[in-house]
Amino acid sequence: MFILEAPYVSDFLKQTIADRKAPVLANEMAIRHFGPDAPFLCTDDDFVARSGQGLPVYSNSENAIDWINTHLGTTGLPDTIGVFKDKIRFRELIRDMHPGYVFKGVDFAELEHLDPSAFPKPFIIKPAVGFFSLGVHKVDSDEDWPRVLEAITNEVSRIRSQYPDQVVCLDRFIVEECIQGEEFAVDVYFDHKGEPVILNILGHLFASADDVSDRVYLTSPTIIRTWLDRFTAYLGEMGSRAHLSHFPAHVELRVDKEGHIIPIEVNPMRFAGWCVADLTFHAWGFNPYTYYLDGNKPDWESILAEHEGQAVGVLVADVAADVDCASITRIDYTSLAARFSNPLELRRIDVHEYPVFAFLFARVPENDLREFRELLHSDLKEFLTIART
Template identity: 45%
Template structure:
């Protein structure tokens, strides 16, 4: 069963849903998104009855927004409890605390931040919404004197996002403060199968410009990244599976590698792969793995076969966000053709309504070994060269 919702459903996901006739809950949003395509629509009433009588069967959603539907219509089910455990970053930290006994974390409400005594905290630390998405209101605090200005910034950001995302996607009131984890950051898509066995679908290196960077500009996948981190990730997923019973359950997980092979989770996103149909679609464009089909058909990637002719390639997901000083109202349009020409092998260009969602779009690329320069340049670019002004 699939729940389709805004802000974005890719053409690839829609094609997959129609081709496989995966049951889709016939919400108002899903019907608008499918635009009359020959999908296997199930009424909300029948979907609710099916969920309740088939708990543990595979369910997928492409959007955080659908969590609100689940919480409203499937209250009291094990599915709701599992979603809440992962979506609430504080509860998740409590869940795995035994495996990470020395890790510092604390919760606080938005109203408490201004008067919070942080003198005893370990610096640097990270503050972010207990329920969050898309790096909204996420900040690294390096020293006590930075705190007042960061609190003001957070208050402004939360006020701005109230109209964009429901409280089930971004918490407007509750925050988690946790120690800063040093090391390289990664993200991966996976699912727990029918018997609770973990399956990895892709692993991506989240590249930053500096330790203070919290943006989502570049994620890159390769044979080296997947092979090196495969077993540590499996071991980590087994820990999660020992704490909470997961079957037919998809996840998108972010973590830092504090030392070789040591995984320190940042957050676990339930019921989906990467937001905006990004990481799952990249897996298709790069490796020919349809993550949606693999989940519903309980398939495992044959990585040896996948990398037979892709050993020296790197596949990247690039977020095209405005990091310049150019106001949105001064931009006529973004030149997607120009940016695609600056890459060796652009695989897919995804355009997004900048005025509505705050980003221009996404770019999926294939880069050969030895051609790191194009990824370095886009990582540090403010994208001003691709903005056509009014």
């Protein structure tokens, strides 16, 4: 069953639902995309009754959490979601898996009194309930703290106007040790036995050591082969602590230079946000949504053999922080797509609603990531026409 919510529903997800005639909650978003008379739309009561029969639930967005908390309390989902959405509760859950890891919860109102010298450098500060790198900052020194505090304060009102508290809550922050190493994002579901089934692993590329953006993610046979078994074992331990079953998640991890796996966060009830989970189909040819709903497991050995030497990634074309989105009068999507020799899909996003103007999926040689790396270091202003003030 599906719950559709803002900010984005892809054509691929819509087609998946239509082909299966899968039950969908008849909320505003579903009616907008399918019309009020679609036969697979469910009333609140019908959806609750079906979920009580043990049917797996998937939402494309954590904006659905408020409805789940209100209507699906008897399923246990609200408490499980809460463990992962609250990064402080999550750290407590896995504390003994990572002895010595430093973290602390701080109320937003108390940030101005925070003593940065009390934490090892560098450290990360971010909303305890967050999404999409919103409000995430790295502090490299005590002297850096006033600048970061000012940036957080300026961001609060903007973020609150774009996302509900269930997705990004800015009343409480977590200060935690900065995890050094490679970063990965894993789309996984936990089956009826609680065993993790990994559907994709994305490497997160950064422009520099100080970069905390979500600009580029990509997957390849080498990434899957290198990390599949290790991440599966780690997620199995994590999932057993939270008693997970019939549960999809998007998990962000880092691996330090000693090979230790440390989770950054777990995003519940969905795979990669903004339907970036569709990248799994672009890269590997199977549908991640139906695999979860049907309890299927990828035959990675045969899948990877068919895609040797290839990598598939997504460019998140965000708007530079010094650009007022309201001042953008034109976006050159044609030139953006032309920067890739094998673009697969270009999604146009309303830049006046969100500070992102496109998601671009592309295939590149696994041993040559230049097309992604060049734009990783760009402010992307070359694709924007900005009105003069």
